[in-house]
Amino acid sequence: MTTLAPTPHELMIRKMESIFPLSVEEKQAISALPIQLVDIKTNQDIVREGDEPSQCCLILEGFTCMYKVTAEGKRQILSLYVPGDVPDMQSLHLKVIDINIASISPCKLGFIQHKDLRQLCERYPRLTAAFWRETLVHASIFREWLLNNGQRPAYTRIAHLICELRMRLKVVGLAENGTFEMPATQAELADATGITQVHTNRVLQVLRADGLISTVKTQMHVPDWNKLKQAGEFDSLYLHLIKTATA
Structure with missing residues (x-):
């Protein structure tokens, strides 16, 4: 029996529920978020250092990485991101991105506008705490790395x-x-x-x-x-x- 792949909203909810308990109403609100689906190739930048994005990226398929590059061109991968992750959640609060995020395999991405995320958080304050917790977990992973x-x-x-x-x-x-x-x-x-x-x-x-x-x-x-x-x-x-x- 073939297991159906989760929808973008289901994947986002699965990831959030792994670190934060969500109510039925909160899950319904997440399920109503507009998400624009985009396919990208391997080794394609999603955001670059210095960008001022107006949207966040949900990984749906494939792997992405956060990286920085030295003046000599040497790359250091700082984090790996898997389906369910939102690697650039900090762009909600930091106007200018200070890192690069790129695909390391063919990826399907879901882009969520900042204005839609902000409206979601205004209506459901506990989701603000959930997104904050996700950011803190990424920081914890960075410390372990x-x-x-x-x-x-x-x-x-x-x-x-x-x-x-x-x-x-x-x-x-x-x-x-x-x-x-x-x-x-x-x-x-x-x-x-x-x-x-x-x-x-x-x-x-x-x-x-x-x-x-x-x-x-x-x-x-x-x-x-x-x-x-x-x-x-x-x-x-x-x-x-x-x-x-x-x-």
Whole structure:
């Protein structure tokens, strides 16, 4: 039996309910939000540093990343975003964007106008708290990335990142039976974890040899969730979920 993909509004509600309890009325209000659907290709900028956007972006399919670039052209990926995420929620309150957000796979996006989000928050004050909580959770994830990339060895670092992505996909219904979409390339994983692409390749080979992951094209499977969590020193506290992912 084929499971139907969630609608844009259902996906947004799933994500919000993983971190904040919503009432029936609040879910109905979210379901009434106008959302403009747009398909984009791989490696396409969604917002650029210096932009003054009038809308926020909901990830519906595919992965995106937040990144910055040095004067020498070296890229540091600061965050990865999965379906259900709104990576530029800060643009509601910060007029000028100070980061870049781009696709790392073909993506379907849902654009929501700032004016519609502001009207929603004015009518439903608890949703203001929900969006604020989501922003705080992204900040918590950013702090964990600093620790992960600054202090953990490469093997643990990449295992931890895989654990995080698997759990974030699980809570929106996109990681079943330990299998999920993982379109990030080795170059992108290297930019996200602060190691070279060659080192990333070696770590992934060891993770496969240890039986912690298997991959087929962009599909990743985790045979033993508990062992992978142990290898990655992974504790989901920093995700602040009210719905947790099990094996």
